[in-house]
Amino acid sequence: MINRRLVLASIASVAFAASASAEDWKAKYPEITFAVVPAENASGVSDRYTPFVNYLSKELGIKVNLRVANDYAAVIEGQRAGNIQVAYYGPASFARARLTGVKTDAFVIDVNSDGSKGYYSxxxxxxxxxxxxxxxxxxxxxxxxxxxxxxxxxxxxxxxxxxxxxxxxxxxxxxxxxxxxxxxxxxxxxxxxxxxxxxxxxxxxxxxxxxxxxxxxxxxxxxxxxxxxxxxxxxxxxINSPYAYLSDLPDDMKTAIKQAFLDAAKKDSEAYKKLSDGKNQPWQTITNEDYNKTIDLIKFVDSLRKKAS
Missing domain, CATH: 3.40.190.10 (Periplasmic binding protein-like II)
Structure with missing residues (x-):
């Protein structure tokens, strides 16, 4: 009887701690900004992402503000300043962010309809x-x-x-x-x-x-x-584009954001399908190291510019 009470008390304690931890990060971040690079014109990006941002707000229990950046550099600098908590980058702009010291971590990647994780220029x-x-x-x-x-x-x-x-x-x-x-x-x-x-x-x-x-x-x-x-x-x-969050966000907040993305295709299939016109499979996890080759590409392009100047 005593052991059972101890076990129940322990479970309750863990549940309370988890709940308190969630409330802690939500109190610190009652709203966040999710920025998207302008792969298409602003109205098209907004139309494509608004349903998903609504889902994300509901899933996280905080307000998520969509920001359609004017250019790729705006996303990089917004994360550098800490004003953008979550961002959808292009591979090169993410590599540029990492290369120039922005503390951001890739957590999920787009997956094509055939299961591949890449595209072409x-x-x-x-x-x-x-x-x-x-x-x-x-x-x-x-x-x-x-x-x-x-x-x-x-x-x-x-x-x-x-x-x-x-x-x-x-x-x-x-x-x-x-x-x-x-x-x-x-x-x-x-x-x-x-x-x-x-x-x-x-x-x-x-x-x-x-x-x-x-x-x-x-x-x-x-x-x-x-x-x-x-x-x-x-x-x-x-390699396909990553979604990335600031490295210094609370760990349980990052876990919640990542899980919301991974669950999106099931929990709000219509919002998820709108992002890619129904072409993509559910997001999969990714790490910063997966973009090392893209960083090498950026370094190569930078070397070409130096030669030209």
């Missing part, structure tokens, strides 16, 4: 153009996305280096468009002749998402199709 041209390979574009305009974008700048520069192409000398102009969507639109509008972008599969890319939303039109208003674009360069596989 591709160069698009219009199918009606005469350009069949990169060498055909000497003296033309190149559209990149953002200096901290993996598929929109870092991997393209790495790939071009492998091909013996110095973009700043080979092209007439290198234009940063700010988002992957803007890069596609710049190509359609003729501002650039070739544009870098991300691509998972033939039916899953930034381009196909834009086409599904009727966002891509010619100058006369005609809706364009996938067949109106041609890929002339495709990179090696890039």
């Amino acid at each position: 591709v160069f698009y041209v219009l199918a009606k153009s005469p350009y069949q390979k990169l060498e055909d574009l000497k003296g033309k305009n190149l559209g990149l996305v953002d200096p901290n974008s993996t598929s929109g700048n870092n991997m393209p520069r790495f790939k071009m280096e492998q091909m013996g192409v110095d973009p700043d000398k080979f092209f007439s102009q290198v234009v940063f468009t700010g988002s992957h969507e803007n890069a596609v639109l710049a190509l359609v509008q003729g501002t650039v002749d070739v544009a870098a972008n991300w691509w998972n599969a033939d039916d899953d890319s930034n381009l196909t998402r834009m086409l599904n939303k009727n966002m891509v039109k010619s100058s006369d208003g005609t809706l364009l199709k996938k067949e109106d674009f041609r890929i002339i360069v495709k990179s090696d596989l890039i």
Whole structure:
């Protein structure tokens, strides 16, 4: 009888301590900011993420504020300052954050429909153009996305280096468009002749998402199709994007955040599906070490810039 009472008392004590611990971090963080890099235009990011942020607020029992960053660097600097507790990075921007001393830890990663955890950088041209390979574009305009974008700048520069192409000398102009969507639109509008972008599969890319939303039109208003674009360069596989939280958050808070992400596909399937148009499998755990190769890529691109200067 005494042993049973001791066991029950011990269980109650542990439960009370866990509850008190949860209340401690919630008292310290009654609301947090979840920031997302601008892989697409702000309205598209907000529409895609708002249902999930609502789920996250309910699951954590605190207010979660969605912040759509103006550029990739804003997410890095926001976490550096401690103003962004949870962030969705691109692989290169996360690597840049880690490389420059931001105390942030990756905890889950996007998983493609086939179970893979990577994607590609591709160069698009219009199918009606005469350009069949990169060498055909000497003296033309190149559209990149953002200096901290993996598929929109870092991997393209790495790939071009492998091909013996110095973009700043080979092209007439290198234009940063700010988002992957803007890069596609710049190509359609003729501002650039070739544009870098991300691509998972033939039916899953930034381009196909834009086409599904009727966002891509010619100058006369005609809706364009996938067949109106041609890929002339495709990179090696890039590790998928991570979600990361500040390293110095309370451990039980980080555990709760991570678990909420891992449970999202089951607990709020509609909100989860909206993030990737139903293309992704549930998130899986990831560590900082999984991005070491991406850090090496960033160092390589930095070395190219130093040579150019």
